[in-house]
Amino acid sequence: MSQDHVAIVFAEPDIAARRLPSATLEANFGDIHPPLDRHEARVAADRCLFCWDAPCVTACPTGIDIPLFIRQIAAGNPLVAAKTILDANIMGGMCARVCPTETLCEQACVREAAEGAPVKIGLLQRHATDALMESGRQPYRQGTPTGRNVAVVGAGPAGLSCAHKLATLGHEVTLYEAREKPAGLNEYGIAAYKTPNDFAAREAEFILGVGGIALKTGVALGRDITLETLRTEHDAVFLALGLSAVNALGLGEEALDGVEDAVAFIARLRQAKDPGEIAIGRRVVVIGGGMTAIDMATQARRLGAEDVTIVYRRGPESMAASRYEQELAQTNGVLIRHWLKPKALVAAGGRVTGVTFEYTQAQDGRLTGTGETLNLPCDQAFKAIGQAPGGFPALALEGGRIRVDAERRTSLAGVWAGGDCIAGGQDLTVAAVEDGKQAALSIDRALAARATA
Amino acid sequence: MADLSVSFCGVKAPNPFWLASAPPTDKAYNVERAFRAGWGGVVWKTLGEDGPPIVNVSGPRYGAWHGPDRRVLGLNNIELITDRPLEINLREIAQVKRDWPDRAMIVSLMVPCVEEAWKAILPRVEATGADGIELNFGCPHGMSERGMGAAVGQVPDYIEMVTRWCKAHTRMPVFVKLTPNITDIRFPARAARQGGADAVTLINTITSVMGVDLDAMAPWPPIDGQASHGGYCGPSVKPIALNMVGQIARDPQTHGLPISGIGGITTWRDAAEFMALGCGTVQVCTAAMVYGFKIIDELTSGLSAWMDEKGYASVSDFVGRAVPRFTEWQHLNLDYVAKARIDQDLCIQCGRCHIACEDTSHQAITREKDGKRHFEVIDAECVGCNLCTIVCPVEDCITLVPLTEGVDPRTGTPVGGRRTWMEHPNNPSVAAE
Ligand SMILES: Cc1cc2nc3c(=O)[nH]c(=O)nc-3n(C[C@H](O)[C@H](O)[C@H](O)COP(=O)(O)OP(=O)(O)OC[C@H]3O[C@@H](n4cnc5c(N)ncnc54)[C@H](O)[C@@H]3O)c2cc1C
Ligand SMILES: Cc1cc2nc3c(=O)[nH]c(=O)nc-3n(C[C@H](O)[C@H](O)[C@H](O)COP(=O)(O)O)c2cc1C
Ligand code: SF4
Numbered sequence: 001m002s003q004d005h006v007a008i009v010f011a012e013p014d015i016a017a018r019r020l021p022s023a024t025l026e027a028n029f030g031d032i033h034p035p036l037d038r039h040e041a042r043v044a045a046d047r048c049l050f051c052w053d054a055p056c057v058t059a060c061p062t063g064i065d066i067p068l069f070i071r072q073i074a075a076g077n078p079l080v081a082a083k084t085i086l087d088a089n090i091m092g093g094m095c096a097r098v099c100p101t102e103t104l105c106e107q108a109c110v111r112e113a114a115e116g117a118p119v120k121i122g123l124l125q126r127h128a129t130d131a132l133m134e135s136g137r138q139p140y141r142q143g144t145p146t147g148r149n150v151a152v153v154g155a156g157p158a159g160l161s162c163a164h165k166l167a168t169l170g171h172e173v174t175l176y177e178a179r180e181k182p183a184g185l186n187e188y189g190i191a192a193y194k195t196p197n198d199f200a201a202r203e204a205e206f207i208l209g210v211g212g213i214a215l216k217t218g219v220a221l222g223r224d225i226t227l228e229t230l231r232t233e234h235d236a237v238f239l240a241l242g243l244s245a246v247n248a249l250g251l252g253e254e255a256l257d258g259v260e261d262a263v264a265f266i267a268r269l270r271q272a273k274d275p276g277e278i279a280i281g282r283r284v285v286v287i288g289g290g291m292t293a294i295d296m297a298t299q300a301r302r303l304g305a306e307d308v309t310i311v312y313r314r315g316p317e318s319m320a321a322s323r324y325e326q327e328l329a330q331t332n333g334v335l336i337r338h339w340l341k342p343k344a345l346v347a348a349g350g351r352v353t354g355v356t357f358e359y360t361q362a363q364d365g366r367l368t369g370t371g372e373t374l375n376l377p378c379d380q381a382f383k384a385i386g387q388a389p390g391g392f393p394a395l396a397l398e399g400g401r402i403r404v405d406a407e408r409r410t411s412l413a414g415v416w417a418g419g420d421c422i423a424g425g426q427d428l429t430v431a432a433v434e435d436g437k438q439a440a441l442s443i444d445r446a447l448a449a450r451a452t453a
Numbered sequence: 454m455a456d457l458s459v460s461f462c463g464v465k466a467p468n469p470f471w472l473a474s475a476p477p478t479d480k481a482y483n484v485e486r487a488f489r490a491g492w493g494g495v496v497w498k499t500l501g502e503d504g505p506p507i508v509n510v511s512g513p514r515y516g517a518w519h520g521p522d523r524r525v526l527g528l529n530n531i532e533l534i535t536d537r538p539l540e541i542n543l544r545e546i547a548q549v550k551r552d553w554p555d556r557a558m559i560v561s562l563m564v565p566c567v568e569e570a571w572k573a574i575l576p577r578v579e580a581t582g583a584d585g586i587e588l589n590f591g592c593p594h595g596m597s598e599r600g601m602g603a604a605v606g607q608v609p610d611y612i613e614m615v616t617r618w619c620k621a622h623t624r625m626p627v628f629v630k631l632t633p634n635i636t637d638i639r640f641p642a643r644a645a646r647q648g649g650a651d652a653v654t655l656i657n658t659i660t661s662v663m664g665v666d667l668d669a670m671a672p673w674p675p676i677d678g679q680a681s682h683g684g685y686c687g688p689s690v691k692p693i694a695l696n697m698v699g700q701i702a703r704d705p706q707t708h709g710l711p712i713s714g715i716g717g718i719t720t721w722r723d724a725a726e727f728m729a730l731g732c733g734t735v736q737v738c739t740a741a742m743v744y745g746f747k748i749i750d751e752l753t754s755g756l757s758a759w760m761d762e763k764g765y766a767s768v769s770d771f772v773g774r775a776v777p778r779f780t781e782w783q784h785l786n787l788d789y790v791a792k793a794r795i796d797q798d799l800c801i802q803c804g805r806c807h808i809a810c811e812d813t814s815h816q817a818i819t820r821e822k823d824g825k826r827h828f829e830v831i832d833a834e835c836v837g838c839n840l841c842t843i844v845c846p847v848e849d850c851i852t853l854v855p856l857t858e859g860v861d862p863r864t865g866t867p868v869g870g871r872r873t874w875m876e877h878p879n880n881p882s883v884a885a886e
Contacts, residue, residue: 039523046521049846052804053820074521110801114847 013258013351013379014282019304022276028302029275032193033097033123041127044120045074051110056121059108061426061434062089066105070124082132083139085125090164091157091433093133093203094186096126097194099430100291102324133202142212143170148447151176151234153221156184157429158419159240160207161436162443167212169444174234175213178220182208184242184419186429188267191295192275193302227393231414235450236443239402239410239417240436245390249287249383251345258352259345262286262296262384275303281379283307285355287342288384290320296382297334308334309376313341313360313367343373345381352381389421398423407442408435416443455760456767457753459493461733462626462651462711464584466557468493469768470724470752473715473736474561474587474630477746479535481545485552490746491753494557496654496736499534499589500542502564502574507533507595513674516663518689527689528739529663531681533595534563539577547581557734558582559628563589563601566611568618575623585625588615590641591632591657593684603657606632609644616648626651628713631697633659633690638697642707652711653701654736656694658684687739691717695730702731702776719748721755728768729775787877788870790861791837791853793817793830799850802826806841806851814840833862 020028036044048070056066064085072081085092101107101122109118132139148171152163155177163173181187186200208215219225221241230237246261253259258281269278280303286296289312297310310329312319315338319326326336339360346354354377358369389400396403396411401423404410408418418435420427425435457468471494472478472487479498487495501507509532518527535542550558560583564570578586589596590606597603605611612629619627629645631638633656645653660682664673672680694716701707714732718724719740727735740748765771795806795818807828810818817834818841821827830841842851856868874880 042521049803049805051802052808053826054804055802055826110803110846113801 013353015258015279015379016282017279018276019280020276022274025275025303029192029196031196032191035130036120036123036127041073041078041124044124045070047111047119048074049110055108055110056105056119059105060089061104061428061430062095062437063434064088064092064105064125066121066125069128070119070121073124073128078128078131079135079137081128085128086132086139089430089433090161090207090437091186091203091429092125093129093206094157094190094195094200095430095433096122096129097199098186098190099428100322100325103322104430133206138206138209140164140168140210142210143168145172145212146170146447148172148235149174149233150236150238150443151230152238152240153230154178154184154240154242154419154421155182155204155215155217156240156242156419156432157186158242158421158432158436158439159184159238160204161433162238162240162416162418162440163213163436164207164210165437165440166443167210169440171212171235171444171447173213175215176219176221176225177215177217178223180217182215182217184240188270189263189292190270190429191266191299192270193299222391222393227412227415231412235414235447237415238408238436238439238443239393239415239421240419240432241392241417241421243387243389243420245388246383247386247388249342249345249385251342253345253352253381253383255350256345256347256352257350258379259381259383262288262292262382263387265382266292266295266299269299269303278303280305283378283380284309285376285378285381286310286384287355287381288312288386289314289318290384290386291325292387293384294321294325294329296384298329298332300382301332301334309378310334310336311340311342311355311357311376312336312338314362315339340374341367341369343369346375346377352378354378355381387420392421401425408439409442414446455757455765457493457757457760459734459768461557461713462585462628464494464557464559464626465555466493466734467555468753469728469734469756470749471495471557471559471713471734471736472741473738474499474559474589475738475742476532477738477741480537480542481549484545484549487741487746487749488549488553488556491749492556492746494559494584494734496559496561496587497542497546497583499561499563500539500574500578501534502570503539506536506538509533509536510676512676516674516683517687518663525687525739525743527661527685528687528742529661529683529685530658531594531683534561534589539574543577543581546578546583550582550584557584559585559587561587561589561630563596566600566605566615571615571618572622575619575625579623579625583625585628585651586619586623587628587630587654588619589630589657590615591630591655593632593634593658593660594682603632603634606630606641606657607635609640612641613644613648616645616650620649628652628654630654630657632657633693633697633716638700639704639707642701642704642710646707646710650710652713652733653707654713654715655697655701656690656716658686659690659693661685686717687743688717688719691723695726698727698732699730699776699779702773703779721752721759724752725756725759725771728772730779731773731776733768733772783874786871786873788866788868788872790856790866790868792832792835792856793837793839793841794852794854795828795830795841796850796852797829799847800828801847801850802828803846804828805844805846809840809844814838835863 050067054067069081069084105121106118112118152159152175183200183204284300284305297308300308340357343358344356357374359372402417404422408416416439418439419432459469474496478495514532516529560578593603629650666673698714712732713734714727715736718737724735807818807820817831819829845851
């Protein structure tokens, strides 16, 4: 593929902050799904049929007892419901906001089969967990001390979940985090309007509130510490590193201004005190078909970009973003174009001014270019073509990610791993939480066995 | 178009839907609104004897049982009879009857249990031009403690006595309104007939406590920290009322006695059910209080459409039609066998039928087939109890289908026979013969 930029002269790129009045920005980055009030929650809860061996529970990666917690809400007990949720999924609050329920629990809901309208499980889960957060209560306590100390590396959903479960089982935890703040992509990645009001930080604080977890931020495995040290200094190690690298387009984007990695942009946006500070192009092209592409494009529109196009190389059914997410982008005024793959970046004066795409087609399942091209002029281009594994210590990998068994054990004795960094995962918050929980239970069993051996 | 008009004990009305004696019929203002809306008649809010009117509480007089969607499933009240002066009520009754001559105007009465009291009030009511009177022997709170209402209605001898006085002192038809707060409703109904009643009206409200406030540790809703029992009505009392109506309709001693049915009637279908079990008219209170008088449009249009479809030209064509099929348990056919059938195309896989039958009934519904979630009835275990059809959230997905031939795989008994308990070999009295 050619790495030369086609030199066509366009007008000066239009990239600016504060495209919209503050009040509009505030509304655009406020809660996208306002919570249910008490009455709405009762009506929604009443629709639950309390199924036997409920399909929604099976569909939830963390196996929350959904019919039970909904019944507890219906009976006027949201705090008890929250405990039911958090016992299975300590990030039940975040999951209620970010899970693609339309492909998980709510898809399995028998009401979906009966009426095409599932019980609002996600919103009910939020109703209960919000009530607990508002109450300020801490329902968990550190377990009876076992004298063991486990290292958890990475304080994202997988790491926090594992640390919390270990703490309740009585193990001391040292939680190493490369960044300044815990919560991983909850804090730096998830779309702003899904988790406003600093929820990621408040939830992390709640989780750490169990006690017995020493959080060490600004410490990176590989840079500041080695796996070998961790293995000798701790009784077990859990790796929850996420995916820190990003895939490259391979079109020489590194040399150009105006081409940015969507995940990095989103992290900047998430950390901005005021979204108005963030500059966005008038015309924006987003390359990719997953959740990141959707979030990037939608948030670009909500920042005031006039013309936002997602370009994906296959058809809508192949997009990693659910239909609901695709429609969310579309109702936000994003145009989604299919069957186009990036061929070259158009630049002027070291800045991107457009992207040339080649039309594609699927032939016997393989994607080929037709030779025909299309130019999309833009002020900014974002790549959202997937995060990539990277920076892992020396252990067995599979497709670049860490290989684990059903208990999340890696190839190295005493080292477990979970979340986005492992092979065969779903790249969802809820899946990372489940990995952390299962790893903690496995570590606990292993330490107990070691004690009796 | 079906003819909805009725003549009930000689009282004529354009339709059988009357408003029960209660707040909707408390004064001319409400009653005129009801007539404008299309109600066939009213039973005026119960009048007491002349003198200072009774006093109601000025706190919550109603409590309700709500479904989660705030639908009112049941209503409780501690209101007494009218708290307006007798003279004003009588003047308004006369005026409304004059302005609406085609509508039924029944006046509900409750005065002390002495003949003089009834003798005094009856001519004054008659003078209003009202079509009839209803004796309120039902009110379960406030008045009963003063020896009126349910205190009379619970003693059949008193019912008979007061009814007789009224028949002696007025030419107007006398309806006797019965309290359901009694063990066997047939006794007060028989007493009313003995006393010469033209009709019985039932049910009045059922004594109730709506709930307990667990913070205040007091029954709910409270009046200044305390609460008394009240009277319960609305949709949830309908099954109780239907039974009582049906018992009176099929009792040989009261069979044929006109009945005005009350209790939870909300739609035309509720009304038609009461009428099929023997009611010549029906009365409504809670539904009007919850939804307003406009519900009359649904009641009349619904009943009329159904009658047209069934070919009933007038209301009398179907009143009492279901009574012959209302019987006692010992007359039911024990050789009749029905089995539950699950329509697999409609099944949404909730598993409620399985767990209900498994945990609490007869272990007659599978949970799995070829390693997959699958619910199917096992005929050799099913007793046809109907629990699964009740818990199934999908209409018509589970039905009870009678067996018409062969043997019941559960008992090995051939189907198609007809043995009641009276003929059954397991009945000791049959075996003794
Ligand atoms: C833009 C975007 C939107 C998303 N939206 C959704 C959504 O709506 N719903 C959903 O379910 N999922 C969503 N996801 C996916 C979800 O965020 C991830 O699946 C989830 O966060 C994975 O959790 P994790 O703990 O494995 O990794 P991460 O959340 O990535 O956390 C890893 C943590 O480890 C730290 N770390 C990394 N390397 C080191 C090191 N060497 N030493 C110390 N610390 C280290 C990181 O700083 C980070 O805090 C989205 C992802 C992105 C990128
Ligand atoms: C607030 C209220 C007051 C009532 N007052 C009387 C009354 O004064 N006299 C009477 O005979 N019945 C009275 N009733 C009973 C109703 O007439 C009727 O019998 C009962 O409510 C059942 O009918 P429903 O289920 O349609 O409400 C009253 C009911 C209510 C709710
Ligand atoms: S009818 Fe009763 S016994 Fe038969 S399957 Fe249904 S619940 Fe079980």
